[in-house]
Amino acid sequence: MIKRRKTREIDVGGVKIGGDNPVVVQSMTDTKTHNIEETLSQIKRLADAGCEIIRVAVPTEKDAEALKEIVKRSPIPVIADIHFSPRIAFTALESGIHGIRLNPGNINDEGKIREILQECKKKNITVRLGVNSGSLEMGILEKYGFPSGEALAESALNWSEFFEKVGFTKFKVSIKGSDVLQNIEANKIFAEKTDIPLHIGITEAGPAGRGSVKSAVGLGILLYMGIGDTVRVSLTADPEEEVKVAYQILQSLGLRRRGIEIVSCPTCGRIEVNLPEVVRKVEEKLDGKNIPIKVAIMGCVVNAIGEAREADIGLACGNKSAILFKKGEPVKRVSEDQMIDQLLKEIDNLEI
Ligand code: SF4
Known part of the structure; x- marks a missing residue:
């Protein structure tokens, strides 16, 4: 503090x-x-x-x-x-x-x-x-x-x-x-x-x-x-x-909260989805929206489950798909082409 x-x-x-x-x-x-x-x-x-x-x-x-x-x-x-x-x-x-x-x-x-x-x-x-x-x-x-x-x-x-x-x-x-x-x-x-x-x-x-x-x-x-x-x-x-x-x-620094916070991994050789594109599109769609939530978008199982669980909503990506987490609980598995839409839909439904 x-x-x-x-x-x-x-x-x-x-x-x-x-x-x-x-x-x-x-x-x-x-x-x-x-x-x-x-x-x-x-x-x-x-x-x-x-x-x-x-x-x-x-x-x-x-x-x-x-x-x-x-x-x-x-x-x-x-x-x-x-x-x-x-x-x-x-x-x-x-x-x-x-x-x-x-x-x-x-x-x-x-x-x-x-x-x-x-x-x-x-x-x-x-x-x-x-x-x-x-x-x-x-x-x-x-x-x-x-x-x-x-x-x-x-x-x-x-x-x-x-x-x-x-x-x-x-x-x-x-x-x-x-x-x-x-x-x-x-x-x-x-x-x-x-x-x-x-x-x-x-x-x-x-x-x-x-x-x-x-x-x-x-x-x-x-x-x-x-x-x-x-x-x-x-x-x-x-x-x-x-x-x-x-x-x-x-x-x-934990001094103010405005808009979404995105936690995403830097990607590495373990990645199996186009994560930079997913992050870019999610950021673009949520830009300017004052929704005080933490969104985690992680590339693979290393750290992904932990980070996604810590966030309000998250994607733990794997082989051309991801597990969608909400408030720490896995909600469903989504395919790579559905990830962004599903994530945004769940964000819309979040009770903040
Ligand atoms: Fe690499 Fe996985 Fe870490 Fe992302 S979460 S940087 S893909 S090990």
Whole structure:
């Protein structure tokens, strides 16, 4: 069992983060935010995939003005992602957004940041305080020589102290280093010193395959240490993929459960059915369905009976056929060409 770090609870538009709440899954749209219909349709798809909070890029006034309509019709809380411009931040704050993401390092004006925080407090808007290796303050960079994990943590601690000094406590922190180890170190140092909730993610992780591996390693280690109240998997891919991968990571650690879990063997010379094809088709058919069950598809009798029995439903394959198991009990023998249909039929009939 993972012992999660005790953090203070905050909420973003009703979604609770920190405390004893489950790790929240976030993503970010890749549409032009001022294309309201396109943005909303992506938000709806992401919400259906399990995204619980959505962040949208707000690089221009036009984007900030579009927020009003987006917030009104979005099925999930919306966070405005603001960089550099306090002016755009103030426009966004008028739209009814639930949260705002700020990197104080790239606004670089304590007076303006204080004003933004005062406005957020008045409007009950949550802030995500972002610290990135690319926008560290000069003083910290000079002290450490490069954006090390310690440097990032120090910057995040300093800005958190600033937020609290001006009386603002409804915030979470995200610290993003450019590599996995730097990220882990920075989050670990910060987590040991405060109870402020952490949003974790491996920034710019890369395309779907490589990025998922990198994210699973980085987030997996942090989550195993109990660190992380909300996550985003950043991929150069459809954001729906980010949500899927986030749940797979959380599911592997027993932190969240969404959709099916497939247990299948890697196959070897003992195989007597086309298992990769069976697994691919089953995965394709069940993709996107939020059925919290474990499906085991095993290639031969070695391990197969055991795994199939442990699962909610399973196939223990043999010579051009398989034994279908349900809740640990063998139900029937099915031929190879009937396996997929029979398995899906039994899944439909499962009482969940
Ligand atoms: Fe090979 Fe059987 Fe193990 Fe699959 S279950 S990897 S076919 S021994």
